[in-house]
Amino acid sequence: MSIYASKHFKFNEFRCPCPKCRRKKVRISSLLLSKLEMMIVIIDRGLDFHKPVTVLSGNRCEEENKRIGGFPGSEHIPAPDGEGADIKVKGISPIKLGLIAEKVGGLRIGIAKWGIHVDVKPPCPSKFWIYMERKPIYSAKIENNDLLKFYQIIKGKEGE
Ligand SMILES: [Zn+2]
Numbered sequence: 619m620s621i622y623a624s625k626h627f628k629f630n631e632f633r634c635p636c637p638k639c640r641r642k643k644v645r646i647s648s649l650l651l652s653k654l655e656m657m658i659v660i661i662d663r664g665l666d667f668h669k670p671v672t673v674l675s676g677n678r679c680e681e682e683n684k685r686i687g688g689f690p691g692s693e694h695i696p697a698p699d700g701e702g703a704d705i706k707v708k709g710i711s712p713i714k715l716g717l718i719a720e721k722v723g724g725l726r727i728g729i730a731k732w733g734i735h736v737d738v739k740p741p742c743p744s745k746f747w748i749y750m751e752r753k754p755i756y757s758a759k760i761e762n763n764d765l766l767k768f769y770q771i772i773k774g775k776e777g778e
């Protein structure tokens with residue numbers, strides 16, 4: 619089934635991957651979807667083709683979130699709607715993708731090796747974080763207004 623949740627995303631792309639959720643309704647925040655669509659506008663600007671955004675993880679039920687070692691109370695858990703997604707785009711580094719998400723605004727952004735986490739939860743405690751060996755380092759105490767600055771403090775310039 620290919621029912622679109624928004625212009626470029628299908629509900630199935632956000633489905634919890636566990637067997638229990640195979641037939642469950644996918645619940646994804648319309649605010650998050652609109653932010654993801656705004657990211658696509660920026661990504662595709664100047665291109666004559668659409669660069670697909672891959673959803674690595676959308677909804678997760680409590681069990682699945684626990685199984686993969688997700689943060690308890692994760693924004694991936696639909697309550698009632700999933701407000702977080704892990705995404706990647708081929709040919710765009712995680713920090714570059716993060717900067718695009720920052721440009722859209724209203725997103726919390728986690729930078730990882732595999733891509734980025736974005737969610738539409740208000741920035742508490744932090745707006746940005748960087749996963750170092752799966753453990754997040756939060757921006758709150760360092761720099762909450764400038765993702766690149768924060769990234770450079772944590773990683774130095776080598777990661778770019
Ligand atoms: Zn599930």
Ligand SMILES: [Zn+2]
Pocket residue numbers: 675694702703704735736
């Ligand atoms: Zn995530």
